[in-house]
Amino acid sequence: MRKLVGLLAVASLCAACGGSSPESVAGEPGAPAPTAAAGTTDVSLLAKAAAAVGIPQYRDVTLPAGTTLRLELQSAIASDSSNVEDTVRASLRQPVSVDGNAVLPTGTEIVGTVTSVERAGRVKGRARIAYRFDSIDYGGERYDIHTNTLSHQAEATKGEDATKIGIGAGAGAAIGALLGGGDGAAKGAAIGGGAGTGVVLATRGKEVRLGPGADVTARLTAPLTVRVKVS
Numbered sequence: 001m002r003k004l005v006g007l008l009a010v011a012s013l014c015a016a017c018g019g020s021s022p023e024s025v026a027g028e029p030g031a032p033a034p035t036a037a038a039g040t041t042d043v044s045l046l047a048k049a050a051a052a053v054g055i056p057q058y059r060d061v062t063l064p065a066g067t068t069l070r071l072e073l074q075s076a077i078a079s080d081s082s083n084v085e086d087t088v089r090a091s092l093r094q095p096v097s098v099d100g101n102a103v104l105p106t107g108t109e110i111v112g113t114v115t116s117v118e119r120a121g122r123v124k125g126r127a128r129i130a131y132r133f134d135s136i137d138y139g140g141e142r143y144d145i146h147t148n149t150l151s152h153q154a155e156a157t158k159g160e161d162a163t164k165i166g167i168g169a170g171a172g173a174a175i176g177a178l179l180g181g182g183d184g185a186a187k188g189a190a191i192g193g194g195a196g197t198g199v200v201l202a203t204r205g206k207e208v209r210l211g212p213g214a215d216v217t218a219r220l221t222a223p224l225t226v227r228v229k230v231s
Contacts, residue, residue, distance in 0.1 A: 058227045061103050063096060067220040069133075069147065070094040071110060078209040079119055079127035079154065086114040088131045093215065103228055109137045110218075112147070120154055120205035127154035127207045133218055138226055146222040154206040 071090040089111055096104040112133030120127035130151040136143050210216075 057230050059230050060225050061098055061228045062223050062225045063098060063103065063220060065220050065222050067096060067224070069096065069110065069218045069220065071133075071216050071218060073210055073214045073216060074109075074212055076209070076211045077114060077129055077131065078207060079117055079129045080207040080209075082114050082117055082129060084114055084117060088112045088114060088133070090133070090216065103226065104136075104138060110145075111135045111137070115149060116151075120207055126156060126205060128152065129208050129210075136224070136226075139229065141227070143224060143226055145220065145224050147218040148221055150216055150218060152208045152210065154208050156205075 070093050072093040074089040074091055075087065077086070077088060089109065091110065092104055092106050092108045095102045095106050096108075110133045112131050112135075114129065114131045116128070116130040118125065118128040128151060130149050132149045133147045134145060136145050
């Protein structure tokens with residue numbers, strides 16, 4: 001019914017200006033020949049009539065490649081629990097604007113997948129996890145997007161490993177000195193150092209873990225065109 005009322009309003013406005021009604025088709029018997037001025041008037045009237053009856057109006061807006069997406073993770077990811085192709089969800093923590101006009105509001109959902117996972121090694125190899133986003137939900141529609149790959153790597157643990165080995169050597173030297181003097185201290189240090197190295201070999205390094213609420217930043221690598229409601 002609302003759509004019918006809108007069409008009737010459009011027809012009456014067009015008739016009032018002497019333009020053709022929505023049912024008129026160029027080339028029909030008795031139909032007036034369209035002119036550039038009449039066409040322009042009809043488009044304007046259609047827009048005004050649609051606005052008068054509350055019919056939403058949209059326009060296409062393109063976000064250029066390089067647009068920054070400041071995101072907040074909605075799902076947890078970790079190098080010791082996530083797998084390749086796991087879903088990663090995030091939402092915009094800041095709106096995205098074009099020419100000073102907000103296009104994508106805060107809270108817009110972005111979805112992606114884990115692309116690479118590496119657990120921390122026992123001797124060497126730092127934990128790492130990578131992912132990228134490939135779709136966005138906006139205005140009840142889903143759009144395909146392309147972003148750069150985001151990667152997080154664990155901190156190095158060389159300093160901690162050296163400390164563990166040093167503590168082992170020091171403890172061994174103290175025990176060796178008690179048992180056999182200087183010579184015993186030297187042997188004890190070697191034994192203690194070996195024990196410390198054993199601890200390092202048996203212990204993995206730090207993992208990468210990001211929970212919901214973590215701030216990350218992605219960047220569009222290809223333009224994205226979305227339909228934006230203007231009225």
